Amino acid sequence: xxxxxNKYSVLLVVPPLAFLTLFYFYPLLKIFWVSLVAEGVFxxxxxxxxxxxxYYAKTLWxxxxxxIVSTLLTLLLALPAAFVFARxxxxxxxxxxxxxxxxxVLPTVVVGxxxxxxxxxxxxxxxxxxxxxxxxxxxxxxxxxxWFILLAHVFYNFTIVFRIVGSxxxxxxxxxAEAATMLGASPLQVFFKITLPLLxxxxxxxxxxxxxxxxxxxxxxxxxxxxxxATIEVxxxxxxxxxxxxxMAAALSMVQIGFTLILMTVxxxxxxxxxxxxxPVSSHxxxxxxxxxxxxxxxxxxxxxxxxxxxSPLLSLLWRSLVTADGLSLTYYLRLFENxxxxxxxxxxxxxxxxxxxxxxITLVGALCLGLFAxxxxxxxxxxxxxxxxxxxxxxxxxxxxxxxxxxxxxLDKPPLNLRASMMIIPLAHTLVAxxxxxxxxxxxxxxxxxxxxxxxxxxxxxxxQAWKAxxxxxxxxATVVGxxxxxxxxxxxxxxxSFVATPQTPTLPVAIYRFxxxxxxxxxxxxxxxxxxxxMVTACGFLFLEKFRIGGMGEF
Amino acid sequence: MALLELDNICKTFNHHPVLDRVSLKLDQGRILGLLGPSGCxxxxxxxxxxxxxxxxxxxxxxxxxDVATIPSHKRQFRMMFQEFALFPHKNVFENIxxxxxxxxxxxxxxxxRAEEMLELVGLEGFGERNIDQLSGxxxxxxxxxxxxxxxxRLLMLDEPLGALDSALxxxxxxxxxxxxxxxxxxxxxxxxxxxxxxALADEVAVMSTGRVEQMxxxxxxxxxxxxxRVARFLGFQNIIRGIIQEHRQIRTAxxxxxxxxxxxxxGDPVNVLIRPDAARMVDSVKRDCDIAITGTITIRQFQxxxxxxxxxxxxxxxxxxRFSADRPPPAVxxxxxxxxxxxxxxxxxxxxxxxxx
Numbered sequence: 001x002x003x004x005x006n007k008y009s010v011l012l013v014v015p016p017l018a019f020l021t022l023f024y025f026y027p028l029l030k031i032f033w034v035s036l037v038a039e040g041v042f043x044x045x046x047x048x049x050x051x052x053x054x055y056y057a058k059t060l061w062x063x064x065x066x067x068i069v070s071t072l073l074t075l076l077l078a079l080p081a082a083f084v085f086a087r088x089x090x091x092x093x094x095x096x097x098x099x100x101x102x103x104x105v106l107p108t109v110v111v112g113x114x115x116x117x118x119x120x121x122x123x124x125x126x127x128x129x130x131x132x133x134x135x136x137x138x139x140x141x142x143x144x145x146x147w148f149i150l151l152a153h154v155f156y157n158f159t160i161v162f163r164i165v166g167s168x169x170x171x172x173x174x175x176x177a178e179a180a181t182m183l184g185a186s187p188l189q190v191f192f193k194i195t196l197p198l199l200x201x202x203x204x205x206x207x208x209x210x211x212x213x214x215x216x217x218x219x220x221x222x223x224x225x226x227x228x229x230a231t232i233e234v235x236x237x238x239x240x241x242x243x244x245x246x247x248m249a250a251a252l253s254m255v256q257i258g259f260t261l262i263l264m265t266v267x268x269x270x271x272x273x274x275x276x277x278x279x280p281v282s283s284h285x286x287x288x289x290x291x292x293x294x295x296x297x298x299x300x301x302x303x304x305x306x307x308x309x310x311x312s313p314l315l316s317l318l319w320r321s322l323v324t325a326d327g328l329s330l331t332y333y334l335r336l337f338e339n340x341x342x343x344x345x346x347x348x349x350x351x352x353x354x355x356x357x358x359x360x361x362i363t364l365v366g367a368l369c370l371g372l373f374a375x376x377x378x379x380x381x382x383x384x385x386x387x388x389x390x391x392x393x394x395x396x397x398x399x400x401x402x403x404x405x406x407x408x409x410x411x412l413d414k415p416p417l418n419l420r421a422s423m424m425i426i427p428l429a430h431t432l433v434a435x436x437x438x439x440x441x442x443x444x445x446x447x448x449x450x451x452x453x454x455x456x457x458x459x460x461x462x463x464x465x466q467a468w469k470a471x472x473x474x475x476x477x478x479a480t481v482v483g484x485x486x487x488x489x490x491x492x493x494x495x496x497x498x499s500f501v502a503t504p505q506t507p508t509l510p511v512a513i514y515r516f517x518x519x520x521x522x523x524x525x526x527x528x529x530x531x532x533x534x535x536x537m538v539t540a541c542g543f544l545f546l547e548k549f550r551i552g553g554m555g556e557f
Numbered sequence: 558m559a560l561l562e563l564d565n566i567c568k569t570f571n572h573h574p575v576l577d578r579v580s581l582k583l584d585q586g587r588i589l590g591l592l593g594p595s596g597c598x599x600x601x602x603x604x605x606x607x608x609x610x611x612x613x614x615x616x617x618x619x620x621x622x623d624v625a626t627i628p629s630h631k632r633q634f635r636m637m638f639q640e641f642a643l644f645p646h647k648n649v650f651e652n653i654x655x656x657x658x659x660x661x662x663x664x665x666x667x668x669x670r671a672e673e674m675l676e677l678v679g680l681e682g683f684g685e686r687n688i689d690q691l692s693g694x695x696x697x698x699x700x701x702x703x704x705x706x707x708x709x710r711l712l713m714l715d716e717p718l719g720a721l722d723s724a725l726x727x728x729x730x731x732x733x734x735x736x737x738x739x740x741x742x743x744x745x746x747x748x749x750x751x752x753x754x755x756a757l758a759d760e761v762a763v764m765s766t767g768r769v770e771q772m773x774x775x776x777x778x779x780x781x782x783x784x785x786r787v788a789r790f791l792g793f794q795n796i797i798r799g800i801i802q803e804h805r806q807i808r809t810a811x812x813x814x815x816x817x818x819x820x821x822x823x824g825d826p827v828n829v830l831i832r833p834d835a836a837r838m839v840d841s842v843k844r845d846c847d848i849a850i851t852g853t854i855t856i857r858q859f860q861x862x863x864x865x866x867x868x869x870x871x872x873x874x875x876x877x878x879r880f881s882a883d884r885p886p887p888a889v890x891x892x893x894x895x896x897x898x899x900x901x902x903x904x905x906x907x908x909x910x911x912x913x914x
Contacts, residue, residue: 175642178609181629182636183656183707193655197646 009380016374016393016435022417023432024396027407028257034410035250046251056235060255063231066146067214070153074210075203077154077309078161084302085162086169088295089287096303098547103310104159105543106536107493108219109510113517113532114313115152115224117320122525124316127323144226152220155309157210164209168202170287205270212263216256216400219495219510223517232256233402237499240406250410253403264398317536321529325522332526333534349527352512353534355426356492359508362427363434363491364484370431371438371483378439379446397436401496405429409500425501426508430491437490438483445479446472482546489542493535509535558621560585560743561606561711566615568601568767575601576612577767583760588737588744590758592751594790598767599747600639603713606745607636619711635709639716641700643688649675649699650684656707674702677736694725701733705740714746718753730756751791755779763787785828785908794877795831796905800824807904810872814848816902828905835901836878838886839894848897850876857889868893 035046050056085097103111118124129135172195180194181187218233230238232252239249290299324331336349374393396404408429412419419425449472457467495510502511509531516528559582568576575598583589591599604610606617608629617624624632635656643652653674657667675681678698683691691699697717704712717733718726734757737744748754754761755775762772763786770790771783782788785796799809801821806813809829821827831848839849855875856867859882866878866886878895880886887893 173640173642175638175640176644179636179638179642179644179703180655181609182607182634182713183703184630184633184659185655186630189659194644198644200646 009377012373012377012380013389014373016370016377017389019370019431019435020392020395023408023412023428024399024404027404027411028399030411031250031253031257031403031407034247035254046247047254050251050255056252059230059232059235062229063215063233066149066153066229066231067211067217070150070157070214071207071210073150074154074157074161075207077305078158079165079203080298081158081302081306082162082166082169084299085166086172087287088299089289090299096306098544100162100306100310101159101547102540102543103155103314104157105489106156106539107495107510108156108217109223109495109513110317110493110532110536110539111152111156111313112220112223113513113528114317114536115148115155116517117529117532118313118316119148119151122320122522124312124319144224144228146229148224149217149221149229152224153210153214153217155313156220157213158306158310160209160213161203161206164206165199165202169199172198201270205267208263208267208270212260212267215263216260216402218400218402219514222499223514232259233400233496236402236406240409241500246410249406253406256400256403260398260400314536317529318533321526321533324526332523332530335523335527336530349512349531352507352509352531355506356509359427359430360488360491362424363430364487366427366431367434367438367487368480368484370435371442371487372480374435374439375442375446378443379449393439394436396432401429401433401494402500404432405497405500408497421503423506426498426506427491429497429501430494431487433494433497434487434490437486441483441486442476442479445476449475485542485546489539493539559583560620561745562616562618563602563606564616564618566602566605566612566617568598568605568610568612570601574767576605579615579764579767579769581762581769581772583743583745586741586743587759588746588757590754590761591745591747591764592754592761592790593749593764595749597764599764600715602764603636603715603745603747606711607634607713608632632711633707633709634711634713635704635707636713637700637704637715637717640720641696643696643700643703645688648684648688649680649686649691652688652699653684653703653706656703660707670706671702674706677705677739678702679732693721694729697721697729698732701736705736705742709742712742712744714744716748717746718750719748726750726753733757763790765790781903782830782905784905785830788830788903788905793830793833795833797829797831797874799827799829799904801827810874811848811850811870814899814902816899816904818904821904821906826907828907830903830905831876831897832901832903833877834879835897836880836895837897838880838884839896847899848902849894850897851892851894852876853892854887854889857886866893868895 036042036044050060081100085093106114116123120126176194176198177190180190185193215231216233217231218237221229221231221234222237225234232255236249236252236256239245239252288295290296321332322328322330336353338348338350374389378390378393408425409420411417412425419428453471454467457471458464462470492508493510494508495514498508498511499514502508507515513528513531513535516524516531561583563579563581566576566579567574579598579602581589591602593599601610605612608624608627611625619632644655647655650671653671654667657670662670671684672681675683678701680695680698680702683695683699688696688699697720701714701717704714718729721729730753737757746757748757758775760772761775761778763770763778765786771778771787773781773783778787779791782791782793788796797809797811799807801818801823802808802813803823805815805818807816807818807827807829816829836850850868850870852868852870852874854866855869856865858865861882863882864880864886866880868876868878870876
């Protein structure tokens with residue numbers, strides 16, 4: 001019986017493994033090949049040039065330091081918030097906690113638009129200031145400045161620190177602090193000698209994750225940074241898409257892949273250690289009501305900060321999408337559905353929406369099928385819940401979307417796999433990005449099914465298929481819905497890989513927004529805002545739906 | 558004058574009274590056991606003394622002065638928590654040294670003191686171990702050493718053996734008793750276990766639903782429980798209603814007999830406790846003053862040293878007895894006649910709300 005199952009389950013692994021080989025490993029190898037082999041000769045010259053040429057060295061350095069500063073700023077703002085949410089009880093807390101995560105799931109393009117809408121030359125702040133003081137030029141000129149990038153990164157990654165450190169802090173055993181108090185430690189001594197050291201693994205893990213995200217930041221820098229700033233990711237895009245210097249782009253990709261793989265390995269290692277030091281964690285949650293004036297000041301201060309940092313860009317985005325020359329109206333939204341002849345596209349914007357939905361649908365089906373196969377295989381094969389294939393399936397998660405997109409155009413341009421001209425290349429790229437998320441959504445549910453359930457069904461006379469239908473299917477149905485929503489929202493918002501593989505005739509929503517933002521004129525700007533607002537609402541709804549649907553223990557990546 | 562004095566302590570959580578007018582006194586060097594079922598407020602009382610919680614009402618006086626304005630970290634009371642609350646990021650030595658470092662003791666002295674404490678609790682050479690390498694019993698000892706190291710003015714132990722399994726509890730009870738008698742520091746501990754309370758304490762305060770029902774030395778408490786709740790908590794089952802008659806007689810469902818009626822006056826409704834070990838099996842009642850009871854055996858359990866018997870009397874009362882193993886009682890369903898000496902009867906005041914048949 002068991003042997004039979006194992007024999008069949010081997011078949012399950014074939015489709016996902018074939019998919020990864022073709023669309024992940026093959027393009028990756030191609031990148032290595034192009035960067036290391038020039039005209040048939042092995043040559044590390046390009047890699048060396050990356051570190052010796054001032055321009056590339058500067059890019060590497062900028063990528064690193066902006067990531068460090070972004071991480072520090074995120075910690076500075078998110079730690080007080082984590083403290084307040086861990087220690088106090090107040091009305092509306094649950095809702096705010098859910099909303100805080102919305103920025104993290106928004107497509108980078110939307111974040112770029114949102115900061116444009118808040119602080120850009122046409123942004124809300126400048127509009128208000130100019131009206132009050134009657135200025136002709138915008139007062140705040142953060143456009144294309146480093147502050148714009150840093151702020152957007154803090155906005156994006158706030159919730160990582162907030163969630164990881166916050167949940168650790170919430171469950172930190174109160175008695176450790178009380179034990180220190182009873183040994184004579186003052187509140188300040190308790191914080192520095194007990195609480196902070198206990199939080200250290202969580203803070204470290206969260207910081208590393210933020211650093212990784214900022215290090216491989218693409219959309220935010222491309223949209224907000226302007227020509228002056230380039231991370232490795234942006235440089236890959238420029239070298240490949242603008243300068244057609246594919247070998248250089250490949251060399252940069254290799255550096256990026258190396259860095260992220262190392263950082264992700266450290267993070268996984270750290271996360272496992274955090275799980276062990278979760279030891280001092282109790283199921284009792286001790287939170288106090290807001291009683292004293294100092295509590296009130298602290299809590300309201302933190303909430304205001306969070307609203308300004310996280311809420312105002314999104315609200316400005318909505319506002320700018322509605323404000324036209326004739327006052328508030330839906331003009332920009334309506335213009336999205338008109339085919340104007342002088343459009344910057346070869347296709348009307350509504351087509352971009354339709355393309356996005358179509359690609360989303362294909363991604364959903366593709367990623368779900370592959371994810372179900374992979375998760376089914378992993379849960380059937382792994383003895384103690386781990387299989388050596390598990391980390392392999394997760395690889396696309398720790399590879400930047402830009403490198404994957406670049407690998408696609410590098411590798412899939414010759415027969416028999418000539419997909420450059422095919423529309424299918426976009427959903428294929430999206431499926432690759434979404435696949436690990438689907439596996440991560442379904443696997444815990446599958447693993448949670450005890451063997452005895454299936455055995456009980458078999459002893460009651462159910463055939464393997466009947467047992468699957470009666471036992472497994474109902475249990476993983478919820479998880480499958482979660483995976484589907486993940487796949488759809490990822491596809492709708494994907495920008496890094498899409499910017500490589502989308503042709504001018506087949507723009508997706510994010511690509512269209514990026515193009516609109518690059519064009520002059522109030523109408524283009526307004527339409528970018530309107531599209532971003534639509535995308536924001538779809539993604540936010542998808543995410544809030546996931547929050548409601550969440551299954552214990554999932555959603556940790 | 559008492560070292561620690563609690564006066565009329567009240568505490569409410571979410572409109573639910575947890576402590577209700579608790580007052581007690583403890584002398585220097587004495588060991589007090591707070592005994593009660595879980596949820597009776599004993600841990601809260603401990604936390605109020607420690608300053609970790611504030612009372613809604615009432616006063617905590619230590620060494621003659623009110624401690625309300627002294628924050629807990631300055632009271633020099635040390636507390637051992639129920640799950641021990643050892644610092645997971647520090648090793649055994651660093652855990653014990655923590656309180657000493659806070660006092661800014663110099664490092665040589667800290668080392669000396671920590672070693673002394675490890676020796677006291679029987680863990681010589683454990684200093685460099687990490688907390689996760691320790692067994693439950695070892696953790697308990699480290700927690701005790703950590704609390705004792707900075708020479709507490711008052712030591713508080715919250716269920717000191719509660720987190721351990723029962724075999725370990727028995728052994729560590731002896732050790733804990735030895736250590737507490739050695740250091741002779743004024744101590745309050747909380748327990749739900751009567752054996753633990755009797756073995757460790759100089760005085761036991763029985764608590765139920767937020768009140769101290771009775772505080773006395775263990776022997777006195779066991780021989781003369783102050784009311785039905787205390788008696789019930791100590792495990793006494795044979796409690797019946799009675800009314801005081803003239804000439805120091807009590808009338809009960811089992812008949813009227815002479816007893817030491819103490820301060821009660823004629824006509825008072827009372828409760829009568831009959832000790833389970835007081836009964837003798839008899840063929841016929843010889844002395845008038847003894848109480849004779851007949852009934853049917855409903856449960857018969859052999860316990861090694863003795864038999865535990867439940868009987869249903871002809872009056873419809875359910876009573877429990879213990880008989881020595883050298884004279885086996887009849888089988889279940891058979892009738893039995895017993896006699897109880899009147900010295901084994903304790904008269905308790907009538908108490909509303911207590912269940913008495």
